Amino acid sequence: MDTIEKLTEVFKEFPGIGERQAKRFVYFLMSKNPAYTENFSLLMKDLKKEIYQCNDCFRFFINKNKSKICEICSNPNTDSETLMVVEKDSDLESVRKSRVYHGRYFVLGGLVPIVEKNTKNMVRINELVDQIKTQAKLGLKEIILAFSLNPQGDHTDFYVRNQIKEMTKTHDIKISSLGRGLSTGTELEYSDNDTIKNALKNRQ
Amino acid sequence: MDTIEKLTEVFKEFPGIGERQAKRFVYFLMSKNPAYTENFSLLMKDLKKEIYQCNDCFRFFINKNKSKICEICSNPNTDSETLMVVEKDSDLESVRKSRVYHGRYFVLGGLVPIVEKNTKNMVRINELVDQIKTQAKLGLKEIILAFSLNPQGDHTDFYVRNQIKEMTKTHDIKISSLGRGLSTGTELEYSDNDTIKNALKNRQ
Amino acid sequence: MDTIEKLTEVFKEFPGIGERQAKRFVYFLMSKNPAYTENFSLLMKDLKKEIYQCNDCFRFFINKNKSKICEICSNPNTDSETLMVVEKDSDLESVRKSRVYHGRYFVLGGLVPIVEKNTKNMVRINELVDQIKTQAKLGLKEIILAFSLNPQGDHTDFYVRNQIKEMTKTHDIKISSLGRGLSTGTELEYSDNDTIKNALKNRQ
Amino acid sequence: MDTIEKLTEVFKEFPGIGERQAKRFVYFLMSKNPAYTENFSLLMKDLKKEIYQCNDCFRFFINKNKSKICEICSNPNTDSETLMVVEKDSDLESVRKSRVYHGRYFVLGGLVPIVEKNTKNMVRINELVDQIKTQAKLGLKEIILAFSLNPQGDHTDFYVRNQIKEMTKTHDIKISSLGRGLSTGTELEYSDNDTIKNALKNRQ
Numbered sequence: 001m002d003t004i005e006k007l008t009e010v011f012k013e014f015p016g017i018g019e020r021q022a023k024r025f026v027y028f029l030m031s032k033n034p035a036y037t038e039n040f041s042l043l044m045k046d047l048k049k050e051i052y053q054c055n056d057c058f059r060f061f062i063n064k065n066k067s068k069i070c071e072i073c074s075n076p077n078t079d080s081e082t083l084m085v086v087e088k089d090s091d092l093e094s095v096r097k098s099r100v101y102h103g104r105y106f107v108l109g110g111l112v113p114i115v116e117k118n119t120k121n122m123v124r125i126n127e128l129v130d131q132i133k134t135q136a137k138l139g140l141k142e143i144i145l146a147f148s149l150n151p152q153g154d155h156t157d158f159y160v161r162n163q164i165k166e167m168t169k170t171h172d173i174k175i176s177s178l179g180r181g182l183s184t185g186t187e188l189e190y191s192d193n194d195t196i197k198n199a200l201k202n203r204q
Numbered sequence: 205m206d207t208i209e210k211l212t213e214v215f216k217e218f219p220g221i222g223e224r225q226a227k228r229f230v231y232f233l234m235s236k237n238p239a240y241t242e243n244f245s246l247l248m249k250d251l252k253k254e255i256y257q258c259n260d261c262f263r264f265f266i267n268k269n270k271s272k273i274c275e276i277c278s279n280p281n282t283d284s285e286t287l288m289v290v291e292k293d294s295d296l297e298s299v300r301k302s303r304v305y306h307g308r309y310f311v312l313g314g315l316v317p318i319v320e321k322n323t324k325n326m327v328r329i330n331e332l333v334d335q336i337k338t339q340a341k342l343g344l345k346e347i348i349l350a351f352s353l354n355p356q357g358d359h360t361d362f363y364v365r366n367q368i369k370e371m372t373k374t375h376d377i378k379i380s381s382l383g384r385g386l387s388t389g390t391e392l393e394y395s396d397n398d399t400i401k402n403a404l405k406n407r408q
Numbered sequence: 409m410d411t412i413e414k415l416t417e418v419f420k421e422f423p424g425i426g427e428r429q430a431k432r433f434v435y436f437l438m439s440k441n442p443a444y445t446e447n448f449s450l451l452m453k454d455l456k457k458e459i460y461q462c463n464d465c466f467r468f469f470i471n472k473n474k475s476k477i478c479e480i481c482s483n484p485n486t487d488s489e490t491l492m493v494v495e496k497d498s499d500l501e502s503v504r505k506s507r508v509y510h511g512r513y514f515v516l517g518g519l520v521p522i523v524e525k526n527t528k529n530m531v532r533i534n535e536l537v538d539q540i541k542t543q544a545k546l547g548l549k550e551i552i553l554a555f556s557l558n559p560q561g562d563h564t565d566f567y568v569r570n571q572i573k574e575m576t577k578t579h580d581i582k583i584s585s586l587g588r589g590l591s592t593g594t595e596l597e598y599s600d601n602d603t604i605k606n607a608l609k610n611r612q
Numbered sequence: 613m614d615t616i617e618k619l620t621e622v623f624k625e626f627p628g629i630g631e632r633q634a635k636r637f638v639y640f641l642m643s644k645n646p647a648y649t650e651n652f653s654l655l656m657k658d659l660k661k662e663i664y665q666c667n668d669c670f671r672f673f674i675n676k677n678k679s680k681i682c683e684i685c686s687n688p689n690t691d692s693e694t695l696m697v698v699e700k701d702s703d704l705e706s707v708r709k710s711r712v713y714h715g716r717y718f719v720l721g722g723l724v725p726i727v728e729k730n731t732k733n734m735v736r737i738n739e740l741v742d743q744i745k746t747q748a749k750l751g752l753k754e755i756i757l758a759f760s761l762n763p764q765g766d767h768t769d770f771y772v773r774n775q776i777k778e779m780t781k782t783h784d785i786k787i788s789s790l791g792r793g794l795s796t797g798t799e800l801e802y803s804d805n806d807t808i809k810n811a812l813k814n815r816q
Binding site: 206207208210211214217218219220225227228229230231232233234235238241242243244245247248249250251252254255264266292293294297 | 410411412414415418422423424429431432433434435436437438439442445446447448449451452453454455456458459468470496497498501
């Protein structure tokens with residue numbers, strides 16, 4: 001494989017990028033001057049240097065002062081009574097950008113496949129249990145499970161509830177899941193049965 | 205205009221049909237034998253003969269015994285305690301097919317445009333008020349507003365609540381709207397702020 | 409099946425229409441007043457009364473004076489030296505609308521499937537041969553095969569050439585096919601090998 | 613701007629990448645280990661080291677032995693009688709992959725905008741003229757203009773023909789453009805007038 005092919009392979013790993021677009025990226029880089037790719041490489045190096053994974057919530061964060069805890073987890077204004085469990089960093093960012101939630105987060109690191117035996121190794125369930133123990137002493141009152149609404153998300157919701165059931169009972173912590181019903185743009189005429197069922201059940 | 209053009213114009217009124225597909229429909233009819241179009245016409249005639257608009261809920265229904273009330277409104281098993289207000293017949297059919305609601309319906313006949321003065325003439329608000337009065341005597345306890353989740357649907361929800369406020373207070377009838385949150389397939393990463401807000405508010 | 413279901417079945421036969429849109433069409437018809445569907449039926453009846461299939465080119469045409477030959481075939485200004493063979497009426501209309509061809513047409517009535525034994529019964533190949541015989545006496549000099557550029561179109565081109573080979577040789581009639589190359593909007597970067605090959609071969 | 617934002621900006625320049633996907637790329641890089649990004653940077657460095665722009669055809673090529681001429685231009689088997697002028701490297705690669713053309717290439721470096729005064733500076737027209745002069749002595753007989761089939765491509769075809777007219781006349785070099793007509797998948801029914809016109813004109 002020559003360099004063009006090797007780079008094409010790298011780009012093919014990028015989320016949502018196929019062979020054709022990967023190739024176009026390589027041609028794009030070819031047409032740029034060396035300063036461009038040098039700056040690009042430098043930024044990636046900076047990213048790797050600055051990025052840490054928070055010891056509490058496991059999100060990636062820019063960390064210039066080498067702390068082990070991210071700015072959300074270490075912020076005294078963060079509401080310690082709620083902890084939202086999400087699948088991945090981009091879900092967390094999406095919720096954060098909506099500015100309607102002010103509590104703590106926990107990044108599980110994936111969804112739990114429906115047919116899977118070694119589940120424990122696939123997501124950070126042990127780390128979640130540890131984090132709940134720690135937060136329980138600091139006033140945690142509610143855990144919000146915030147997974148995407150599809151079979152694997154549902155299965156993960158079920159799995160996590162089961163794994164933390166005992167402990168949350170002991171510490172009197174409530175478990176909730178994101179509400180279900182009509183989302184923006186939903187047209188009743190084209191809604192599936194589950195959405196209608198949830199919208200009706202959760203009417204208010 | 206010749207017959208082909210006239211028929212093209214008719215098909216262009218069909219929901220979701222543009223010039224090109226309307227023309228294709230006409231060519232399709234041309235290629236069919238006369239028996240086909242005769243049967244088609246006969247079925248439309250039958251439809252018009254058999255279809256009545258229910259005096260109670262205003263949905264269209266097949267009515268072979270010339271009753272003025274549809275089979276939902278006249279069914280003694282229909283739950284008289286709830287009345288769901290929908291925009292149009294196809295919304296009603298969608299809810300009905302989900303088999304999770306067993307109460308009465310009311311077809312408003314449209315959504316209320318946000319900028320509009322003569323609203324009264326555009327939707328069946330007077331008829332709704334009359335129907336609520338009648339149903340109040342028969343045990344109605346809750347009105348469920350079930351409009352699509354978009355600005356016009358929201359405005360219609362607001363408008364209808366306002367118009368029936370007094371009367372429902374008098375008769376102690378609750379008004380609710382369909383629940384909001386994640387709908388089937390929603391991925392958190394790509395959700396808009398309103399959906400996240402609703403999902404969080406309605407967590408359970 | 410009730411009338412709604414029967415009509416839904418009729419609409420499902422329309423080109424490009426699935427279950428859901430077929431149902432919407434029925435609801436659309438329900439909401440229209442009887443005069444609308446009566447007019448619709450009348451137009452279809454008119455269409456069937458007025459539409460004849462031309463004895464020469466086999467296209468459907470509006471025929472108020474009960475002639476057996478369409479206005480293209482009977483028009484003395486039509487160029488009798490060229491005959492374009494197309495798959496279906498809508499292809500003919502598309503070429504006609506482009507106003508760049510002024511000769512005669514022949515509607516084959518379909519494409520020839522690649523794997524098929526009883527080909528003769530599927531398209532009007534005998535009728536085409538007859539028509540060529542007739543036109544040969546009236547000055548026909550070129551037959552243009554104008555099929556869509558896909559495997560079945562290619563196969564039909566091959567099949568028709570084969571079937572009319574002898575006769576066109578006898579009468580010294582040229583057979584041509586539509587030119588191939590870049591079509592409007594083609595971007596070289598995204599072109600398939602065949603298109604590039606044809607574009608190069610047919611450069612000028 | 614922090615490093616995440618800076619990298620997002622870099623990715624937004626990539627062809628076909630918007631804000632959202634640029635952000636996803638950054639999160640993707642975050643989740644990868646440092647070895648991954650180091651390898652990525654190294655490959656880009658290699659690319660820049662290995663890539664030269666050919667002095668003859670101006671395409672980018674991998675060049676390990678520091679020659680100034682690419683492997684197509686320096687290959688004695690390349691047909692010196694034809695020179696294909698393309699807009700950009702990815703067009704050239706697309707033609708090359710089709711294996712139907714064996715002559716020389718010239719990358720113009722862009723299309724000529726329809727409304728533009730300083731055209732000379734936008735594309736390599738002077739370099740093309742120089743290259744033609746050189747190739748004329750080496751047996752060049754035909755120049756093939758191979759631009760995408762859209763208004764700007766047409767305009768570039770017209771512009772280049774005009775600029776090289778005199779010189780090609782002097783050296784008795786033919787100018788051709790890629791053939792036009794039906795391209796793979798074209799359905800006659802949905803073809804625009806220009807495509808039908810070209811297909812008819814170029815029938816064979």
